[in-house]
Amino acid sequence: MEKSRLFYILYYLLEKRKTTAEELAVKFEVSTRTIYRDIDSLSQAGIPIYANVGYQGGIYLKDDFILDKALFNEEEMTSLLAILKAVEESEHWNIKSILAKLNGFEHLDEDWLKIDLTRWGDDKNADIDLFQKLKKAILQTQTIIIAYHGVNGHSLRMVDPYYLKYQGGGWYLEGYCHKRAAMRMFRLTRILKIEVQEKTFSRLTYNEVQVDKKDYEYCEFLFSKRVAYRVYDIFARSAIEEVSTGVSVKVNLLIDEWMDSFLLSMGGEVEIIKPERLRQKIVKLHEEAIKKVGA
Known part of the structure; x- marks a missing residue:
């Protein structure tokens, strides 16, 4: 998890250029002490990252820093760039500035992959809108109410959304279903309507949530x-x-x-x-x- 967090901290800074330990601690659900250790680890790895205290202080990434081959070999960078381009084409995340930095590399064969995550038909904005609402609810830990069409017909479910998961050729919402009092997965194509509630929830670990394993x-x-x-x-x-x-x-x-x-x-x-x-x-x-x- 630490290596993954270091990676995301770096890309967060590539996007924002400046942040605070408190902001990163909230985003990654760790203590500020852990964030400072992460910053130290990145610095020791040769990343020009530094922190200032006091008024207008924060954590900074050197303005002229771009990713170079000290971090990734050509094959790794090609794969990373292809994945990010596919994500950009889905229009679910705004990552244009990150792509601009990665596209500075020469001789990368990045145009071998194309992904369109929307369904067939003209109303592709509906899928994008649903994805954006779910993403926002997950990041802001907001409870949602969904109109869901399952095998037994329509139902309304109150869900604490945890993850968006791509598995078996389809996108799913994984979250705590209040009706079932257990973790459940909902296929996104079967969510007919979503209402994001003002109510927030405390994100628990799988050990703390009652996971229904009997099925x-x-x-x-x-x-x-x-x-x-x-x-x-x-x-x-x-x-x-x-x-x-x-x-x-x-x-x-x-x-x-x-x-x-x-x-x-x-x-x-x-x-x-x-x-x-x-x-x-x-x-x-x-x-x-x-x-x-x-x-």
Whole structure:
């Protein structure tokens, strides 16, 4: 965590040029004493960073400082620049000044990656607006109320937002759900509306928050080879084995509404081997669907 914090302090100063130990302590949730140790570590690493006390004092980065190859080799800098350019294209963060500094390097093959995090369609601003509101709520520890569309339909959830997480090809909000009294993940594409509240929350560690682990279970599935492409979209390669009868998946999973929906969408292309309760649950959901269709 210390190395990561040093990295972000440096880039924060590249953007702001001047800050205070108190501001950094609040931003990174550490003590001012820790911040001063970090500043000392950066200084010892050759970064021209210094601190002044008294009126108009603060922590400064030398005006003419730019990143050089003492910090990153060419391959590392190329990767960093490509990632930051992809983030800039998503319009979720304002990092133009950082990119301007990094673009001072010559002979970097940075144009090999392009990412667009918005959905298909004309209303791309809606995704950007949602992302910005969530980012602000997370950084300012503000509780939010979201209109969410899950497998069981619409619901309103009060959530203390902790992280935005990109996993399995989609963006998720991870936070403390007041309704479930546990940490939950909400897919951003299913958040229909968001209201940021004035109420703030105290950010707790995972050890302090009641994490609902009872829904994590060991699962075994056998998928038809006809849907192998979807299996590889969802599960890690280490959990997948191609066998003579199909595609076997053995993995510990959070059995939630999304997993129910995924298994239902597979129809007869999947055999649920374990756990038995999940198999029975999916059978029941199929039976209910058949009744509705036949009604």
